[in-house]
Amino acid sequence: MSVQATPLAEATTTTRPEAAVLQTPAFSPLYQQIKGLILQSLQAGEWKPGELIPSEMELALRYKVSQGTVRKAIDELAADNLVNRRQGKGTFVATHSEQQVQYRFLQLHPDVGQQQDEGRAQRHVLACRRLRATAQISRPLGLRSGESVLHVRRILTFAGTPTILEDIWLPGQAFKGLTAEQMMHYPGPTYAMLEMEFGIRMVRAEEKLRAVTPDAQQAELLHVDTCTPLLSVERLSYTYNDQPMELRRGLYRTDSHHYRNSLS
Amino acid sequence: MSVQATPLAEATTTTRPEAAVLQTPAFSPLYQQIKGLILQSLQAGEWKPGELIPSEMELALRYKVSQGTVRKAIDELAADNLVNRRQGKGTFVATHSEQQVQYRFLQLHPDVGQQQDEGRAQRHVLACRRLRATAQISRPLGLRSGESVLHVRRILTFAGTPTILEDIWLPGQAFKGLTAEQMMHYPGPTYAMLEMEFGIRMVRAEEKLRAVTPDAQQAELLHVDTCTPLLSVERLSYTYNDQPMELRRGLYRTDSHHYRNSLS
DNA sequence: CAGTGGTCTAGACCACACT
DNA sequence: GTGTGGTCTAGACCACTGC
Numbered sequence: 001m002s003v004q005a006t007p008l009a010e011a012t013t014t015t016r017p018e019a020a021v022l023q024t025p026a027f028s029p030l031y032q033q034i035k036g037l038i039l040q041s042l043q044a045g046e047w048k049p050g051e052l053i054p055s056e057m058e059l060a061l062r063y064k065v066s067q068g069t070v071r072k073a074i075d076e077l078a079a080d081n082l083v084n085r086r087q088g089k090g091t092f093v094a095t096h097s098e099q100q101v102q103y104r105f106l107q108l109h110p111d112v113g114q115q116q117d118e119g120r121a122q123r124h125v126l127a128c129r130r131l132r133a134t135a136q137i138s139r140p141l142g143l144r145s146g147e148s149v150l151h152v153r154r155i156l157t158f159a160g161t162p163t164i165l166e167d168i169w170l171p172g173q174a175f176k177g178l179t180a181e182q183m184m185h186y187p188g189p190t191y192a193m194l195e196m197e198f199g200i201r202m203v204r205a206e207e208k209l210r211a212v213t214p215d216a217q218q219a220e221l222l223h224v225d226t227c228t229p230l231l232s233v234e235r236l237s238y239t240y241n242d243q244p245m246e247l248r249r250g251l252y253r254t255d256s257h258h259y260r261n262s263l264s
Numbered sequence: 265m266s267v268q269a270t271p272l273a274e275a276t277t278t279t280r281p282e283a284a285v286l287q288t289p290a291f292s293p294l295y296q297q298i299k300g301l302i303l304q305s306l307q308a309g310e311w312k313p314g315e316l317i318p319s320e321m322e323l324a325l326r327y328k329v330s331q332g333t334v335r336k337a338i339d340e341l342a343a344d345n346l347v348n349r350r351q352g353k354g355t356f357v358a359t360h361s362e363q364q365v366q367y368r369f370l371q372l373h374p375d376v377g378q379q380q381d382e383g384r385a386q387r388h389v390l391a392c393r394r395l396r397a398t399a400q401i402s403r404p405l406g407l408r409s410g411e412s413v414l415h416v417r418r419i420l421t422f423a424g425t426p427t428i429l430e431d432i433w434l435p436g437q438a439f440k441g442l443t444a445e446q447m448m449h450y451p452g453p454t455y456a457m458l459e460m461e462f463g464i465r466m467v468r469a470e471e472k473l474r475a476v477t478p479d480a481q482q483a484e485l486l487h488v489d490t491c492t493p494l495l496s497v498e499r500l501s502y503t504y505n506d507q508p509m510e511l512r513r514g515l516y517r518t519d520s521h522h523y524r525n526s527l528s
Numbered sequence: 529c530a531g532t533g534g535t536c537t538a539g540a541c542c543a544c545a546c547t
Numbered sequence: 548g549t550g551t552g553g554t555c556t557a558g559a560c561c562a563c564t565g566c
Contacts, residue, residue: 027542027543029553029554029555030554030555031554031555055532056533057531057532065555065556067556067557068556068557069554069555071533072554072555074533080528081528085534086532086533086563087532087534088532088533088562088563088564089533089563089564089565090532090533091532104527105527107525107527203528204526204527204528205526205527206524206525206526206527207524207525207526207527208522209473209495209518209522209524209525210495210518210522210523211476211493211494211496211516211518212493212518213491213493229475230475230493231473231474231475231495235527252475254473254474254476258472258473258474259472259473259474260473261371261470261471262469262470262471263368263369263468263469263470263499264345264467264468291562293534293535294535294536295535295536319552320551320552321550321551329536329537330536330537330538331537331538332535332536332537332538333535333536333537335552335553336535336536338552349551349553350544350545350551351544351545351551351552351553352543352544352545352552353545353546353550353551353552354550354551354552355552529566530564530565530566531563531564531565531566532562532563532564532565533561533562533563533564534560534561534562534563535559535560535561535562536558536560536561537557537559537560538556538558539555539556539557540554540555541553541556542552542553542554542555543551543552543553543554544552544553545550545551545552546548546549547548547549
């Protein structure tokens with residue numbers, strides 16, 4: 001449970017106790033190692049999304065380091081959005097449910113001047129079935145060609161206007177038993193459902209955007225013609241360990257919505 | 265130069281010296297106040313882009329706080345990309361020149377499988393003139409309608425293909441004397457030029473993306489037809505103090521490039 | 529009130545970059 | 548070697564939460 005050369009808790013010198021870091025080759029600071037250990041516990045499900053993790057003091061005792069070192073490790077986890085700190089209460093495992101921002105990965109916002117977003121989106125699942133992955137699908141997900149994947153196609157409707165047509169591919173192995181029923185009727189973000197039902201939490205994602213025109217079928221589903229420019233958003237979502245766990249391709253209507261991004 | 269109730273450097277108690285923070289109402293931690301003071305010096309141009317700022321120890325003495333407090337302030341400035349820390353050398357004011365990533369705000373990348381990016385983009389300035397701002401232009405820039413703005417239109421060409429058509433609007437007041445010559449022939453990012461020549465550094469930006477089709481003129485300039493879907497990127501760039509300083513509207517061809525975004 | 533995260537300090541040592 | 552940022556520790560106090 002301790003870290004490399006165990007630093008002694010009851011060190012008698014006033015100086016730093018037995019260095020807990022290897023010498024020059026591949027040096028990694030103590031707090032990074034602690035961060036790694038906490039990350040492991042997070043992955044292993046020792047503390048589940050929404051739950052309280054042990055206090056800084058407890059973790060410091062457990063790993064036999066000072067509270068300040070644990071603090072710096074947790075600071076980075078909080079910066080990565082893996083945990084939330086709440087003064088006076090404790091540190092909680094981050095979750096896609098009950099988060100201040102619902103739909104954390106959806107960057108599409110209604111233009112100002114439009115009517116209200118009418119709250120939640122309406123979801124229609126058009127298809128939900130298992131199939132063998134083509135190379136195009138399996139490669140980004142890190143699967144072998146021909147492995148089982150779950151394909152979901154759905155439409156998100158805002159204020160009565162069909163706005164997003166999404167195709168979602170999930171590794172079949174990890175999401176056994178996922179039904180169209182669950183996709184349809186789970187109250188809240190899909191990512192929250194995957195987290196609750198399958199214990200798999202999407203931690204970060206990479207998106208590639210393009211402007212495209214729809215084919216006949218896509219156009220019909222979105223109630224536009226085949227000349228209407230649409231925003232194609234290809235998203236690869238990762239769980240812990242940078243393991244890709246979802247491939248998603250969305251077609252967004254941008255006539256009364258826009259995709260927002262902040263740069264710094 | 266000190267902060268609120270001056271903490272004494274030579275405090276005799278082993279406890280925290282005279283608290284440097286006001287009581288409950290509008291409490292702000294000391295390191296935030298230090299961050300604010302450093303930010304002021306940055307804005308005032310006391311240290312220019314690319315220059316070395318004083319060492320943590322020097323700043324600690326100047327503001328009469330401990331090195332750790334200065335460190336935390338600088339940590340946040342570094343997280344905001346306002347300064348760069350280099351171990352063994354010091355802390356430097358961030359700049360758009362000579363940065364590890366050129367074109368920090370440009371998210372368009374060549375698709376894999378394409379030929380090399382052929383290094384730098386080729387720039388053609390089509391127009392560069394002063395005019396009175398319409399409401400549409402002046403509002404986002406925080407100007408009054410009719411105030412002078414500089415309008416630049418240009419094309420960026422990658423590997424021989426005209427790929428980006430950009431319209432740029434800058435407050436006329438702040439950028440007196442900017443010429444097409446400078447826009448054309450400055451070696452390096454435009455933001456680096458604005459920084460060097462006018463001392464105005466863009467610190468962050470907000471973008472709104474849409475899929476659109478070009479009008480006849482735009483289509484001709486980009487060598488596409490008027491049915492080709494293009495990515496419209498509207499960017500508002502800010503300098504220190506969240507002051508908007510540039511409005512830019514780009515039309516991106518996404519047939520062999522894509523816009524990349526990371527979510528977390 | 530006790531317990532938690534948040535702030536601040538002070539001092540020692542490590543890793544890196546110049547000279 | 549000297550000076551810089553980077554890491555680690557230890558202890559005290561502050562601010563927030565809930566019993």
